[in-house]
Amino acid sequence: MEYTDIQDIVDRYNQIRGGLIGMLQEIQARYSYLPEDALKVVAEQTNRSLVDIYGVATFYKSFSLKPRGKHLCSVCLGTACHVRGAPKIAEEFERQLGIKAGETTKDNEFTLETVNCLGACALGPIVVVDGHYFSNVRTSRVKQIISEVRDGLDKVEVKTDERIFPVEVSCAHCNHNLMDRVNLVDDMPSIRVTVSFGRKHGCIRLSSLYGSYNTKTEYETSENEIVNFFCPHCHAELTGATECGICGAPMVPMIVRGGGILQICSRYGCKGHLLDFSGVNV
Amino acid sequence: MIKLKINGLNVSVEKGTTILEAAQSVGFPIPTLCHMEGLTPYGACRLCVVEIGTGDRTKLVTSCTYPAEEGLVVRTASERVLKARRMIVELLLASCPQSKTIQDIASKLHVTQQRFRQEHEDCILCGLCVRMCKEQMMAGAIGFRGRGQNRSIGTPFDIKSEVCRLCGGCIYVCPACQLRCTFTEPDKAICGGCLNLSPPCVDKDQFHDMMCYMDPCVACEIKED
Ligand code: FES
Ligand code: FES
Numbered sequence: 178m179e180y181t182d183i184q185d186i187v188d189r190y191n192q193i194r195g196g197l198i199g200m201l202q203e204i205q206a207r208y209s210y211l212p213e214d215a216l217k218v219v220a221e222q223t224n225r226s227l228v229d230i231y232g233v234a235t236f237y238k239s240f241s242l243k244p245r246g247k248h249l250c251s252v253c254l255g256t257a258c259h260v261r262g263a264p265k266i267a268e269e270f271e272r273q274l275g276i277k278a279g280e281t282t283k284d285n286e287f288t289l290e291t292v293n294c295l296g297a298c299a300l301g302p303i304v305v306v307d308g309h310y311f312s313n314v315r316t317s318r319v320k321q322i323i324s325e326v327r328d329g330l331d332k333v334e335v336k337t338d339e340r341i342f343p344v345e346v347s348c349a350h351c352n353h354n355l356m357d358r359v360n361l362v363d364d365m366p367s368i369r370v371t372v373s374f375g376r377k378h379g380c381i382r383l384s385s386l387y388g389s390y391n392t393k394t395e396y397e398t399s400e401n402e403i404v405n406f407f408c409p410h411c412h413a414e415l416t417g418a419t420e421c422g423i424c425g426a427p428m429v430p431m432i433v434r435g436g437g438i439l440q441i442c443s444r445y446g447c448k449g450h451l452l453d454f455s456g457v458n459v
Numbered sequence: 460m461i462k463l464k465i466n467g468l469n470v471s472v473e474k475g476t477t478i479l480e481a482a483q484s485v486g487f488p489i490p491t492l493c494h495m496e497g498l499t500p501y502g503a504c505r506l507c508v509v510e511i512g513t514g515d516r517t518k519l520v521t522s523c524t525y526p527a528e529e530g531l532v533v534r535t536a537s538e539r540v541l542k543a544r545r546m547i548v549e550l551l552l553a554s555c556p557q558s559k560t561i562q563d564i565a566s567k568l569h570v571t572q573q574r575f576r577q578e579h580e581d582c583i584l585c586g587l588c589v590r591m592c593k594e595q596m597m598a599g600a601i602g603f604r605g606r607g608q609n610r611s612i613g614t615p616f617d618i619k620s621e622v623c624r625l626c627g628g629c630i631y632v633c634p635a636c637q638l639r640c641t642f643t644e645p646d647k648a649i650c651g652g653c654l655n656l657s658p659p660c661v662d663k664d665q666f667h668d669m670m671c672y673m674d675p676c677v678a679c680e681i682k683e684d
Contacts, residue, residue, distance in 0.1 A: 226599025231615035
C-alpha cells in the first residue's frame with residue numbers, strides 16, 4: 178500500500194500540539210485501521226518514538242491495529258442498554274453475521290464490536306452502524322439493520338427525505354446560469370460544469386437537489402481524486418479559499434439564486450458540502 | 460528558598476525540590492520503588508506517600524512528585540502513612556512476590572503476610588525501564604501499551620525494536636527483573652548483569668538461605684503451572 182497521503186495528514190496536524198490523535202483518527206478514517214507502516218511514518222514525521230505512537234494507538238479503544246470491515250457495527254452494552262436487553266441484541270448480531278464481537282466477517286463487510294455507553298441511554302438498546310444510530314433495537318430488527326447497511330445507508334431517498342431541496346446556481350465569475358434543463362438528474366434540472374482531472378477533460382452533471390450526491394458523467398472517475406471544476410461559459414476555474422471540513426480538499430463555490438454561496442468538495446466521492454447564507458440580507 | 464516543616468523540623472530548600480528530596484536531605488528515610496535519580500518522577504508505585512497539611516485537612520501525596528511548597532507541613536512516618544504504605548506493599552507482594560526489591564521493602568516495613576489472592580505477575584508497571592530507555596539511553600524502544608487490565612510494557616507490535624541496542628538498561632533498573640526489549644528472542648539478549656534474575660528462594664524446600672528476612676516468605680509460593 179502507498180502511504181503518500183499520510184504525509185498530507187501529518188503535515189496538516191503537525192503544527193498543533195496534541196495533534197497526534199487527530200492524525201491517527203484521520204488515518205483510520207482513510208484506511209479503516211492503523212497500518213503498521215503508517216504508524217512508522219507518523220513517528221518519523223513527528224519526531225516521536227514509535228512506541229509512543231503505538232502506546233496512544235493501543236490506549237484508545239476506537240483505534241484498531243487490525244483491518245476492519247467496511248461497516249463498523251457497534252452494539253452498546255452499557256448499563257442502561259444492558260438492562261434493556263442489549264446482550265440479546267449483541268448475540269443476535271453475532272449469530273446473523275457469524276462472528277464474535279471484535280471480529281470481522283470473512284468478506285470484510287462487517288466488523289462487530291461492543292461498546293460501553295454511547296451517551297443515548299434513554300433510547301437504548303442502541304446500535305450504531307457507520308455513524309448511523311438505531312434506537313430501541315429489538316432482536317427482530319437486527320436482520321433488517323444488516324440488510325439496510327448492505328444496501329448502503331447513505332443512499333438518500335430523494336422523494337421522501339425532507340432535508341433535500343432544489344437549488345439553482347450560477348458561476349461565481351461570470352454569473353452565468355449553470356442549470357441544464359434538458360439533461361435531468363434526480364428528475365430535476367441538473368447543474369452542468371466542466372471538469373478536468375489527470376489528463377481528461379469533460380462535463381459533469383450534478384444533481385441540483387441539495388443533499389443528493391447523484392451525478393452523471395461521461396468518464397469513470399476514481400474515488401478520492403481531486404477534480405478541477407470550470408465554468409462552461411467563461412471557462413474560469415471555480416475555486417475558493419475554503420477547504421473541505423471532511424477531507425481538506427479545496428471547495429468549489431457557486432452562487433445560489435436568491436443569495437448565498439453553495440460550496441461542494443472537489444474530491445470525487447467526498448460528501449463535504451455547505452450552503453453559506455452569510456452576507457445575505459433576508 | 461522555600462521553607463517547610465518535615466516531621467517538626469524546619470527545612471528550607473530550593474524552589475522545585477520535591478518533598479522526597481527535601482526529606483532525604485535532612486535524613487528522613489522514605490521508601491521508594493519507582494523513583495530513581497536521573498529519571499523523571501513518575502509516581503507509579505505510591506510507596507513514597509507522605510501526609511501533608513494540618514488538623515483534619517491532611518492528605519496523602521506521593522512525595523517523589525510533589526514539589527515543596529512554602530509553609531507546607533509534612534509527616535513522613537505518621538500512623539496513616541505507615542498504614543497506607545503497608546497496604547501498598549501487600550498489594551505489590553500480591554502481584555509480584557518473587558521480586559527481591561519488593562521483599563526487602565516489605566521486611567523493612569515489617570510486612571510478613573499479604574492478604575490478597577496471590578498472583579505471579581512479572582511486571583508492576585513502575586515504568587522505570589521505560590524512562591531508562593527513553594531518558595538515559597535515548598532509545599525509546601519500549602513503552603506502555605494498552606490500557607487498564609491490558610496495560611503492559613514492551614515494544615511496538617511485540618517485535619524486536621529497531622532502536623533497541625540491547626544495552627540492558629531496562630533489566631538493570633527493573634525491580635521485578637524481566638527482560639524487556641528482547642523478550643521475543645531472549646537468548647540473544649546481553650544479560651547476566653542482574654543477580655536478581657532467579658527468584659531468591661522459590662524452588663527450595665526449606666527456606667533457610669532466603670535472601671530476605673521475612674518469615675514466612677511470600678516468595679515461596681511457587682507458581683503453579
Ligand atoms: S448504556 Fe447504551 S447508550 Fe448509554
Ligand atoms: S517512588 Fe514515589 S510513587 Fe513510586
